[in-house]
Amino acid sequence: MRLKSQLPSHKAIVKNDQTSHCLPRPIPPTFERNERPPMRKTVRLTWLSLWLFATGVVSFTTISLAADLPSADAPIEQVIDQFINERLETEKVTPAPQADDLNLLRRLSLDLAGRIPTSAEAQAFAANTSPTKRVELVDRLLASPDFPLHQRNELDRLLLAHKPNDGEFRKYLLWATQQNRPWDAMFRDMLIGSEADENQKGALTFVKSRARELDDLTNDTASLFFGVNVSCAKCHDHPLAQDWKQDHFYGMTSFFSRTYLTKKNLLAEKQVGEVKFSTKKEGQKQAAFLFLTGATISEPMVERTKEQLKEFDEVVKKQTQEDNAPPPEKPSFSPREKLVEVALRAEDNRFFARNCVNRIWAQFFSRGIVDPVDQMHSANPPTHPELLDWLTRDLVAHNYDMKRLIRGIALSQTYSRSSEWTSGEQPSAAIYAVVKVKPLTPRQYALSLHMAAYNPTQWPAADQPDKWAQRREQLENTANGWSNMFEVPGEGFQVAIDEALLFTNNKRIEDEFLRDSGDRLVGYLKTLSDNSALIDAAFWSVNSRPPRDEERAALNDYLQKHSTDRLVAIRQIVWALLTSPELRVCF
Amino acid sequence: MNPGSFFCGSADHGVNRRGFLSAAALGTAGTFAADMTQLDLLRHSAWADDVKKKEKRVILLWLAGGASQFETWDPKPGRPTGGPFRAIQTASSGVQISELMPKMAARMQTTAIIRSLNTKNGDHGGGSSLMETGRRKDPGIDYPDLGALCAKELGRIDSAVPDYVSLYSSTEGRRKGTSGFLGARYAPMFLSENMVPENVRRLETISDIDHQDRAALRDLLAKRFAQNRTSDVIGSHTNAYQRVRGLMASEKLFDIEQEPEAMRAKYGPTQFGQQCLIARRLVEAGVPFVKVARAWWDSHGQNFETHRELCADLDHSMAVLLDDLKDRGLLEHTLVLTFGEFGRTPQINPSLGRDHFASAWSASLSGCGVKGGACYGKTDPDGHTVAEGEASAGDLFATILTALGIDPHKEYTLGARPVPLSDFGSKPIKEVLA
Amino acid sequence: MTTSDPTKLKMTKEFGLPTIAFCVARVPNSGRLIFGSSDFKLYEFDALAEKPQPVAFNGEGHQSYVTGVVLCAPNIAVSGSYDGKLIWWDLEKREPIRTVSAHELWIRRLAVSPDGKTIASVSDDMQCKLWNAETGEMLRQFSDHKPMTPHDFPSMLYAVTFSPDGKFVATGDKVGHVAIWETNSGAKVATVEAPTLYTWDPRQRRHSIGGIRSLAFSPDSKLLAVGGTGQIGNIDHLEASARTEIFDWQAGQRVKEIVNDKFKGLVEHHVFDPSGQWIVSSGGDNGGFVSFHNVETGKTLHQDKAPMHVHQFALNEACDTLFAVGHHKIAIFEFKAEAAKPAEAAPATSTN
Structure with a gap:
């Protein structure tokens, strides 16, 4: 028994301050402070870059040019292992040995095909003496009909977590995973897809299922696509993560506040509508179309008469109450469309891209490089910042090809370690010495x-x-x-x-x-x-x-x-x- | 090991969870107790407190649909809002309750009343969720309810009985209860249509000896697999299967035929009365949290007739329950609560009904940790607003937890976010605590 | 000769009240109403005065809702209340004369015999008690009503009435059971059952609603009308149609079932017209109604909404004016045949 370090001498913190519920607990250090590895120049650079990210001073492209990152051409699995092993060496931890063949087959089948192998598959793999049998296996599984089905299920679980099983949405996800649809295209489908497009229409369930709960729509979008849980900033500026202000929460909200569902369950957007909120310092405030990077979108000024505004109201009333209303018209300015535009453009895509890498990483390793996965902010740094940077750069450079990233993960030594730990106290999950x-x-x-x-x-x-x-x-x-x-x-x-x-x-x-x-x-x-x-x-x-x-x-x-x-x-x-x-x- | 993956960083939680994981790692049924003994040696006082705390039990009589405070704990006789019923003197001097509750009036020394709840949500769904979890909904966080909190805080990891049993037989407003982010491990054993829990009875197709033998074989295989793998999931899996036989034995707890005729007669013939008897059997056997829902109090029409019926049921069942718990020496360890999603309006509508009202209503606490006979808070003469001692759902939860010896400000950690047991800013109401 | 015509029904006056009026009696040949109220008081209200004001009775009164009031002598009113007491009042002085602890539980209704000599009270102690109107002495008590419903909840005894010949008293309870008694002997002579008026919800909400709220004999005493509401789906609300069942009580047969085609809620009070051709009923849910039905056919003759849930009404001697009391209101309805004279000048023929 190893009780000493297992019993953290934690005292319950009593806080009655209204803002304290959003204080993220300081992330437990991976190791005691005196054991923290000396920071290398590259690390420092990246930490700085993170801060610069958050403050919006430096854009993604600047960072991805960081000289210390390994070559863009290096195989993904090699880069993963390089950074993970460097950290293990610094921590002086010898990782668990590689899992045996059959263990690895089982793991890969579950992770890539969503199922255990058949006994025939297992026996064949055991008997296979090819030195490249693992690569062959990964490629076979990724090309199998199992992979899109499984990946569909994973995405469904992620994106529609607590909502009822939706056939249309699952149909869309299967279509998308079968053709390895890039993540940015899927994001577009889910936020602003066309109801008329047979393939895309199910994607809108993401928004539709949340259309009646603006807070959920705002927070889930921010969390699932950008890795940022903004709900803490609803009532006040985020107390620890200086990045998140109330402006961000309501900025994000404003992209969705005009969205509504018609009686016929079609997605529509109002022509007008503003989000107002109260701040402690400034009183009532009108929200700007503000993205997490600090980028704002301005709505073209259009003078509207009282009659026009009344007419807009009538249209919404009709759409929400009448079964036979004509399909809703697209507004002249669509905030949702603008959100997609800003989130994906090169100078602002860092949240979107990093979140994609981090979420997929977490799917395989049970934890993100930034963990918790919805806490991407300067007070919660990544465990392996350069790795995250490199993988993000790679993802963007390869057109948000998730399958490519998954293949890289599946081929890494980090992924294929044993889940058994036999030499004393098990080290932190954050250094990937043993598989969780x-x-x-x-x-x-x-x-x-x-x-x-x-x-x-x-x-x-x-x-x-x-x-x-x-x-x-x-x-x-x-x-x-x-x-x-x-x-x-x-x-x-x-x-x-x-x-x-x-x-x-x-x-x-x-x-x-x-x-x-x-x-x-x-x-x-x-x-x-x-x-x-x-x-x-x-x-x-x-x-x-x-x-x-x-x-x-x-x-x-x-x-x-x-x-x-x-x-x-x-x-x-x-x-x-x-x-x-x-x-x-x-x- | 990384403590970051656990909900809670508090010391005593650490004890439980650690013990649990080690047991899982070693993977045998007997190891757990041994492991606890080891902890005992090292952290004697904390562990002793823990054990003491674990004797505490809760029975929540959930008055679903919203009972009227006027016809129960906060009568306003002679006021335009007061209705026809008188107030009667209780065994606690200066405290009067509705004449519809004569048996409870005679037992007021066991019970404290909070008359100043202002919970602000007069919608069945929202109000229920608020009063079940003690806080408003938050996007992105699925809060556990009181039952799940108590199951986690008061339950024994290796208990042979369920941690949280929820009975809700009427169909209107039926809610099972939720363990939220604590996960299904703390979800209620839910009984609705009949009082036999699901899957606790051995199938006729397998003999008892085979049932045990195959379980032993399973344990052996599981133990081999768990070797060298430290995991919450494996640990909880082992633990769940280890509890199966105990839970199967607990089926009889739900069978009131096991009680002497005289005892059943005391509780009377109503379904609620019988379920109160089941609740007593459960807490006596060590179940830390039992919720008995009595639906449906939503008296929009004919409030007085409805309360004449339902208060008679509540008054009798609750009084017998408290007597029975007391006779068995259980009352000092068992907290009996009454509240629902809200109270009812002072205004009497044309159907002689009262509507939803969350601005000034009452709850009661009896037994464990409670200052019997206390009456906290005041509403204005007509019961429209709280005049003194306004209390929120969070305050009520803080009070309940404190009565049970649980620190209401203890925090779980969800992701990076601390979630205290009772809502931020909530305070226990000391005036009703022993 | 009748001066009334139900098809001419219209509300002529409406007065607001700060309280709920549960019961009413009218001083003969006048618009003077005596009503019992939710503020525990008895009031006089001259509905035909120019600017009528409720005038409260004085002295030591009731301690709860006043739910029954009758006039038993020119100057005497008797009221009953949820406090279990009967109080005799001097109408002119508006002061109590006598207080009798009559019942252990809540008095729901009073009735007075046509000769004014006997008062009947019913209460949730499930007893019907007859009282000497002059001395306040209890003459006899009887009950055929179970204290608990078949579902083990306390039952309630809501309704009581005398037959026009004074020979019989009928009592009706929550579960739809009616007993008919001989006034002089207290012997039970018949029972009828109207179970539809009681809704027990065994599953969804697990309590009950409804009950017999009104009883009336036909002028020849042969028929007994039993009023309340129908089977309710959602017992949180009075959402079933108002309902009256008419029995040939001696034969023990239900002869007519009148389900209101327009109004929902309870029939709180109903009365046969002197000819026995129609029956007027009133009550409500969150709103109120006044309805006339042909006794023979059960068909609606005429009906209209009342401005409030009506708890009781009084008819004038000509039977063409109805004084209704209820939820925060008093309302006067007239249904006079074309040539009829004004109510106060109508010939004094007793209809009670």
Whole structure:
């Protein structure tokens, strides 16, 4: 036990100051202060650059020319490992060894395909002696029909987190991920896509589902696309992060304040409308169309008569109340369109681009280079600033190609380390010495359960990609219903007792996963009379690996002790495998 | 290890969570207790306090739809807003309550009243959310409700009973409760249509011995996997499966047939009465938080008739519950609360109803940590506004937490953001605390 | 010969009140109304005066809502209240003469026998008590009403009335049970059931609403009208149609079901016309109404909204003017046949 450092001598801070609820807690230092590595010139430069970013003094292009960054041509995985390893060296930490082949296959399948491998895939990978088999695997998975389905699910979870499952939105995301649509184009689709475009119209659900809650629309957009949670600046200027003023919150709000939903659930924008807010110092204030970088958009001055204004009101009334109102007209000035324009233009795109890198990084590593991922401000610096800079530059230079970034991450040594730590106290997650165990998302879990419980001999063969695509679609649909039974993991996720009770005593679990039928693992295992072969097959199916000696012994023992009814015994060992944490997490 | 990934940096939370993770890392059922013992040696006093705190229980009688303060805790007899019912003297000198609550009047020494809630939200959804979580909604933060907070603060990680049980049988305004950012680990076990929890009964297709054997096999596989992997997720997974058998055994807690006939007769025939009896059985078995919702008080029409019925139900059930808890020596550890999303208007509408009103209404606290017979705050003579001691939802929460021995200003950390247990700026009302 | 014509119904006067008026009695051959109020007081109000003002009765009065008032002698009024007391008042002095602790729980209504000698009171103690109007002595009490509803909540006894021949008393409770008693013996002679008037919501809101709020015998005493409201979906509101059921009570048969096609809420009070051809009912939800229905057919003869929820009304002797009291208002309705003379000059024929 390592209690000394595990018990932080924290005293609850009592604050009654009204502003203090937004004070971010100082980010816990990765190491004690006296252990902090000496700052190198490059680091200093980047920290300075961050400040310059935040204050809007220096634009992104300036930074990306920083001489100390590795070559733009270097492979992404190499750059990742270079920066991560440099930091490990400075911290004098020897990272965990690389995960074994089968562990890595499992991790890559879950992270890129959203599912566990089939036993055939696992056995083939184990038997493959090609020195480039990992690259081949990553490229195969990225090209498989699984990848867009999985990436769609990940984006859906990110963008429509607590909103109801929306078929239109998911359809759009699938279309977008299937053609690897660039992130900036997707952003445009989601904010100002055309209702008339069959492919794009579902994208607007992002705005539509929040159109009745202006604060949510403002804050979610800022957080999900720019990595900035501005809600703290609603009531007052952000007390610690000097970057965020009330002006920013209401500036962001003003881009959305004219947005509304018509009775027919079409997205519309009013011709006029201003956002006013009260400040402690200046009293009532009118919000400018102010972006996070400090850039402002000015609306062309148009004199409007009282009659015109009244007419505008009438139009909105009609649109929101009448079923047969004509499609809403586009206003002469669209604040939402302006937001997209300013957020993506070269001199102001740093938030958008960095957030994209950071979010994808967090998808794979369970934490951002800036963490929490919605706290991009000068008081919360990145753990690896140059890496973030380099990856951002690379992303922008390659047209917001997310798949390219994902490939780089998946090929890095940082990604493929073991999740086991055997040498004393585990170092901070921020230095990536060991891979962090992630809970499966509900969809990953539902898919994996179905695959684990399926008759392993009945999967389409590796040389039948069309059949697999069809099967995968079916699986995706099956997983749909089941995924609602599991919690979407959030920060500090813990498995609930409800889940354990469900798996232990619910009839649906038994009927679906422990069924004695030809298409199920149980049905297949029943046909194997040799215990050892049976145990092997069960392990490969559920855990994508052969059993360890002690595991084989335990299962064999179980089968022998319960030999009076072999089928019952088989169902129980399958149950024990399915409910083991090994199938609950990506590790 | 990086403490940044945890919600809360406070010392005692650290104890729990640390113990939990270590158990997870070692991965056996027995290790947890041993681990706690080790902590005990090192942090004796803190741990002792912790144990003491863990004896505390809460029963929230949630008056869904909004009960009238005039017909319960803050009568205004003879005033134009007062309605027809008299005020009666209670066992606490100087404190009068509505004649619709005679049994509670006789037990006022157990109970404190707060008459000065001004919660400002007279909408069922918004008001419920406010009174469940003790704060207004915030974009981007999903707050846990009182039940989840108490489950986390008072519950034992390895408890054989549920941490938070929520009963809501009527369908109107039915709300399950939410553990918000604390996650499903602290979500309520929710019972609505019938009083048998889901998935606590062994399927007939498996024998009890097989049920246990396969669980043991699962534990063995899980333990091997957990070796060398330090993870909240794995730890909680292990913990959840370890609690299964205990929770299955707790099914009988929901069965009032297990009670002697005489005891059931005391609680009476109403559903609410019976659910109060279930609540008592649960807290007696160690469940830290039970919410019994009594819906639906939303008396827009016929307020007096509605309260004649519902107050009779509340008065009787609550009085029997308090007596029973007291007889069993549980009352000093159990806090019994009554409130809902808001109170009701002073104005009496043409249907002789009262409408939604959040500007000046009442809540009650009985038992654990409460100064019995106290009456805090005052409304004006007609009950339109708070005249003295205005209290917010946050203040009520701070008071409740303090009564339970929990520091209301303790903070969780969500992302980089501190979230205190009771809202910023809230203060416990000392006048109603023992 | 009747001077009334329901189709000519119109509201002629409307007066605001600071309080809610729950019950009313009219001094014969006048517009002098005695009404009981939510401020626990009894008032006199001369509705036909030029500028009528409510004048409060003096002395030690009630301690809660005054829910019943009757006149039993030229100068005597008796009131009943949620305080469980009956108070005899001198009308001229507007002072109490006698106070009787009559019931353990809230008195909901009073009725007086046609000869003015007997007063009936009903209360949530589920008792109906008959009182000697002159001495204040209790003559007898009876109850056929269960204290608890079938769903284990306290029941309520809302309505009481005498038959025009004075032989019978009818009482009606929350769950829709009516008992008819012989005035002189207290013997129960019949019961009828109107369960539709009671809504128990077992699932959504888990309490009840409704109950029998009004009872009236036909002029020949053969029919009994039972008023209230219908089955309610959302019991937070009085959202069902106002409802009257007419029984041939001796045969134990319901002969007519009058569901108001326009107005919702409770029928708080209703009265047969002297010929027995129509019945006038009044009450409401958040608004109010006055409705006339043909007794034979059940059809609406005429109806209009009242400016308030009406709790009770009094008819004049000619039965062509209705004095309604209710939520913060008093209103006068007239429904006079074309040639009819003004109300105060109408011949004095008792309709009660």
